[in-house]
Amino acid sequence: MVESFHRYFQMGVVHPMSFPGASEKEQTLLETVRRVATDEYFDAIEIPYIENRDTCRRIRELCETAGCRIMIAGQPRLLGEGASLNDLREPERIHAVKLVKQCIDMACFMGADEVGVLGGRYEEDRFEEHYSRLTESTAELCRYGKERGVSLLMEVFDYDVDKKSIIGPVDRVRRFARDIRRDHENFGLLADLSHMPLLKETPLQSMEPVREYIRHLHVGNAVCTEGAEAYGDQHPVFGFPGSSVNVPELREFLKTALDLGLLGENSRPILSFEVKPWKDEPSEAVIANAKRTLNLAWELV
Numbered sequence: 001m002v003e004s005f006h007r008y009f010q011m012g013v014v015h016p017m018s019f020p021g022a023s024e025k026e027q028t029l030l031e032t033v034r035r036v037a038t039d040e041y042f043d044a045i046e047i048p049y050i051e052n053r054d055t056c057r058r059i060r061e062l063c064e065t066a067g068c069r070i071m072i073a074g075q076p077r078l079l080g081e082g083a084s085l086n087d088l089r090e091p092e093r094i095h096a097v098k099l100v101k102q103c104i105d106m107a108c109f110m111g112a113d114e115v116g117v118l119g120g121r122y123e124e125d126r127f128e129e130h131y132s133r134l135t136e137s138t139a140e141l142c143r144y145g146k147e148r149g150v151s152l153l154m155e156v157f158d159y160d161v162d163k164k165s166i167i168g169p170v171d172r173v174r175r176f177a178r179d180i181r182r183d184h185e186n187f188g189l190l191a192d193l194s195h196m197p198l199l200k201e202t203p204l205q206s207m208e209p210v211r212e213y214i215r216h217l218h219v220g221n222a223v224c225t226e227g228a229e230a231y232g233d234q235h236p237v238f239g240f241p242g243s244s245v246n247v248p249e250l251r252e253f254l255k256t257a258l259d260l261g262l263l264g265e266n267s268r269p270i271l272s273f274e275v276k277p278w279k280d281e282p283s284e285a286v287i288a289n290a291k292r293t294l295n296l297a298w299e300l301v
Helices: 026-037 053-066 075-080 090-110 124-146 170-181 193-199 203-213 247-259 283-300
Strands: 010-014 044-048 069-073 114-118 151-155 187-192 214-219 270-273
Touching (some): 010 069, 026 053, 044 270, 053 069, 069 090, 075 114, 090 114, 090 124, 114 124, 151 170, 151 214, 170 203, 187 193, 187 203, 193 203, 193 247, 203 247
Parallel strands (some): 010 044, 044 069, 069 114, 187 214, 214 270
16 A cells, blocks of 8 residues: 555554553653654554543643544453443443543543443353343443444454353344444444454454444454464464464455455544553564554555
């Protein structure tokens, strides 16, 4: 592709993934956000829930000055607390909903209009019960978000490897998206390249049936060989030994997204790197790897 990818999507980075542990210290958080916001390669940053409003204000002002869009990643908060929007225990389900509502409130404060979430684990023999709870939770959150101008994005995860999310295989994803979008226009899907090998789906198989619902994209890598280093949903760098995604696979994903109309000059959705240091790898090197991989993959589209 000759044209700059910035014409077709807003390049982002999932901050808590590329800078693990940065949120634990305010100065480290602010410094790592600054690195992204002042890097003209990036148009957007996905940040986790931050309780301190003064820290939020400083990040908001920094990103406003830099012209960097903010999205709130609610997934780390749910995962970090072991909370599930489809928990069959009502007090626990209500708590999970409360956590996401706090993320929506933060989005309002930050001037963000999207919050990402995920479905929790489930018992196969009680799937429909879990599905019903997730539908109930998501509908409530969509109503809450609509009043505040915020959209809810359900990320598609693996269903039987690592996160074991109820919203995994594309047939389930399509059913769920149809059910929610019937009444809630501020709902969408977040498609993640790194989860597709874990789902045993190609980008076309994973995205074509639900293309009308996809509003946001992640690109990353995964190791699918059980017992291998970085196995599961660990998001190692592109080209990691024994992994599933490098330049050819990223090129296929980008071309599929273009062919399906998910990327374009009119919509310019956020497409974020979701890459994570393995062991003692520097965050800067991991992001540099992602940039070089995407640059070449885009040229080959």
